Amino acid sequence: MNSKPLIKTYSIFFLIQCVVLFAIPQLSKSALDKILLASISLAMLMLFIMGTNKILNGLSVSQSRFNAVFFGSMGLRMISTLILIGIYLVVSPLINKFGIIFLICAYFVYMSFEIKFILPKLRTDSEKSKNTDDARK
Numbered sequence: 579m580n581s582k583p584l585i586k587t588y589s590i591f592f593l594i595q596c597v598v599l600f601a602i603p604q605l606s607k608s609a610l611d612k613i614l615l616a617s618i619s620l621a622m623l624m625l626f627i628m629g630t631n632k633i634l635n636g637l638s639v640s641q642s643r644f645n646a647v648f649f650g651s652m653g654l655r656m657i658s659t660l661i662l663i664g665i666y667l668v669v670s671p672l673i674n675k676f677g678i679i680f681l682i683c684a685y686f687v688y689m690s691f692e693i694k695f696i697l698p699k700l701r702t703d704s705e706k707s708k709n710t711d712d713a714r715k
Contacts, residue, residue, distance in 0.1 A: 584630055584695045588688065592623045595684055605680050607672045614670060615677050618662045619684055626688045629655050633696060648696065652689070659685045 596616055599605050606612040629651045639647075663681055667673070 584691065585627055587691050587695075588623055588626055588630075591684075591687060591691065592619060595619050595680075599680070605674075605676050607674050607677075611670060611672070611674060611677065614666060615674075615680065618666050618681060621662055622659060622681070622684060622688065625655050625658050626692065630692055630695075633692070655689075656685075 596619070599612055599615055599619070606615055632651055633644075633648055659681070663678060666677070666681065670677070
């Protein structure tokens with residue numbers, strides 16, 4: 579399976595994030611805050627690109643192995659995103675609630691893109707196994 583459409587979607591979303599970040603003044607308190615939020619968003623983009631490539635490499639293995647790779651990767655990215663948000667809270671001189679909400683929403687949007695991209699693989703495998711189970715009966 580080719581990851582280029584998903585990487586393209588991630589990149590477009592990252593650009594939209596940056597435009598929104600710089601266009602809406604309530605999302606950031608200062609220029610440094612904007613740069614910090616954009617940097618963390620870029621780090622999240624890289625995490626999701628690497629995680630997606632790992633998942634796509636796991637598509638050719640068994641369903642149970644794929645599930646382990648998928649959910650393990652999802653958990654690692656969730657923890658990494660929480661660490662990035664923690665770094666933002668430590669480094670940022672002001673507590674920016676809207677910036678934190680912005681990063682959490684970005685995480686969920688990235689996850690929804692990935693799930694939407696991977697879902698056909700999950701459906702075809704579950705249909706194949708269901709047909710195989712029906713044939714055994």
